[in-house]
Amino acid sequence: MQSTRGQIGHWVMLHVAWCFFVACGPTPDDGPKKAPQVGGSAGPSATLHYFTWSDYVDEQLIEAFERKAGVKIVVDTFGSNEELLAKLQSGASGYDLAVPSDFMVSIMIKQGLLAELDLAKIPNSKLVLDWLQKLPFDPESRYSIPYLWGTVGIGYNSEVIASPPDSWTVLWDPRYKGKISMLNDQREVFGAALRSMGHSINAKDPRVIGEAKAKLVAQKPLVKTYSSETYHQLLAFGDVVLAQGWGGAVARAMAERPSIQYVIPKEGGTVWADCLVVLRTSRHRDLAMQFINYLLDSEVAARTTDRLLFASSNRESKDLVQSTIRENPAVYPPGAALDRLEWMADVGEAIRLYDRAWTELKLE
């Protein structure tokens, strides 16, 4: 009867594994171990779980808050908005606050993942730039406050490209064949093509998306790489001379190679804002809002910009950052460019069209 016993053993194992699986499912190991405080005001032993982008915090500023408020802050990181959503959807409930980008805020609101903010507890929210308030993804600013913001434009090497480019079409210039990099991000790459043809980056019309795809297929022989992580190094080393990229990353390339410049094309580019939100599952909502208020403080915001090269939403902080950063158009785009910027919106089911067109582009 060896085989029967073997089978029973299997079932016991399976059962044990299942119980373990179920027990571990809802609360991850890194969740708060302490029982929640009642009534909000947290004692010195409270722990705040902050879920943010990788390389997106200044350790010293975090430590300063820990000392001031007598709390411990545990930072956990994600690499993309989609990863953030996937982790929260799959039941990770240990986090108190997170930093989703604009379009992801609207998805998270629709999914009921966010807690309403009490702006009376976040006095620094009054210092948020006017144009960053009441944005389409959270029209009443009930769930989110913009934290850091920036643009997507073109970084170029002025040693090679003599006349400063002013249009997305420069990325289709055959003279720079093999010296162009595009982001490895389907919405941004299609955004550049759509903008160059005078359309919105949030186009949903299959015909328009098809035309953008044809344009990108024509561009592909010129493109050295689709990269979202290494393009600032490639720019700095001279492997590429034109790169579609996020302003902050191009600013890093400038620090290594001063001939790198940044431009937001005349057709306009993408603007993004990473927002501070409190999660509905948070058991330290008051403390989380206290931390948000701290991050939005003018001085703290300025130090954050100095360190990360991303502009803060705080209107007073710009005067407090280092002057070289304040005058860098990759960090603070010139006022005229602001009118040409467009928010990336969730396109709903049309994402299927982008997805397919993107895969087709990759297989050309």
Place this chain on the structure above:
Amino acid sequence: MGAFFFLPLLLVLVISFASRGTYGGVEWSFSLANYATVADPLYLKIFLHSLVLALVATVLCLVLGFPLAYYIARLPVRWQGVWLLLVMIPFWTNFLVRTYAWIFMLRTEGLLNSLLIGSGLIDKPLEVLFSDTAVLIGLVYGYLPFMVLPLYAAIERLPRSVVEAAWDLYAPAWAVFWRVILPLTKPGVVAGCILVFIPSLGAFITPDLLGGARSMMVGNLIQHEYLVVRDWPFGSAVSFVLMGLVLTGLMAYLRTEETMNKPGEER
């Protein structure tokens, strides 16, 4: 242990029959639509491209790995350990870091080009980085140890006397290799090929970093569906088709082995 292996698989299988919600969740309705989509020529092209790359990488690993394994296996025993250690040392460093190192070596102004130009072999830099060639280099580099180790184990067990007998009977060099060494080390060759082919087929870091994300392998498609499009059901279906392909290949191989090794037919 089995449960930890099968539960996630079961979960993936169940999800592959569901469909994607508008905001990327999983909607529980049974359908085979995801599998029908995989059969789309567009996705078949990705499978074909991955198969070709993985096959070429496996053959290259075998061609490079066999002489190395043979050399190690014929060294004095105390040197064998040192050489095997050298083969395994790269594993002590994270794969991602080693792949980034290749970017620096293959760049236009990188190590490879400066060496080649410096020695006068070429006068214009080779544009290797961000091409299928770079992907192949990355795959062969990454999985060569998986080929060398089983080959070494097989060759080490190969009795020298058999090879010497072949020479003594005036077998030409190709015949010694083709009719004596290769058949006797076949288990190692097969194990090595499987260990290289399967991870190559599902690779996604190498094509992204060294291929410059200019094309897609199945691994990239799965990652894209899971993390960017948030279409877990379709991503799961692609995973299962990939696994089915690999299993079918293995089964077919085992079946032919069985019929060939049937008692009485053995020569």
